[in-house]
Amino acid sequence: MTTHTEIRVFEAGDTDAVVALWESAGLTRPWNDPRADIRRKLAVQPELFLVAVESGRIVGSVMAGYDGHRGWLYYLATVSDRRGAGIGRMLVEAAETRLIAMGCPKVQLMVRTENEGVRGFYDSIGYEPFDIWMTGKRLIAD
């Protein structure tokens, strides 16, 4: 029997499972409170915060945003026992579909330098690396 994977908008009741997913996927950092990140996202374009669900279990997430110029993806993760099953691709495509519907011309994301292993995934889904360095400043401490 093939597993049915549903992509739907995040709901508040998903919080614990999504935080656990991010922690196990290595996406959280001590200076970034994931629950605060979720609260902020629920206030800004919550319809672009998506989860993948199989038989009621959260198996993936992606948090997208459109700033009026570019679309961004954050917190893309799938549970370790379901990797390679196409869920990551489904999540990215679902986010892209919603961004296109908003008129967003390009989507991009940041990958931590140490996360070399994920390059093959982005190559597979048609994302092209570009030569840039990032800079930033924290405005609100968590």
Ligand SMILES: CC(C)(COP(=O)(O)OP(=O)(O)OC[C@H]1O[C@@H](n2cnc3c(N)ncnc32)[C@H](O)[C@@H]1OP(=O)(O)O)[C@@H](O)C(=O)NCCC(=O)NCCS
């Ligand atoms: C990156 C991640 C979301 C990929 O999710 P996934 O559900 O395994 O991806 P998919 O099954 O949809 O894979 C899509 C394609 O990418 C390929 N792929 C997936 N992971 C890969 C990897 N590490 N190296 C090379 N190719 C990879 C798959 O083989 C598949 O290729 P195909 O379509 O040609 O068969 C998942 O590995 C993950 O959660 N990693 C930890 C968190 C993380 O690093 N997130 C990204 C932050 S920038």
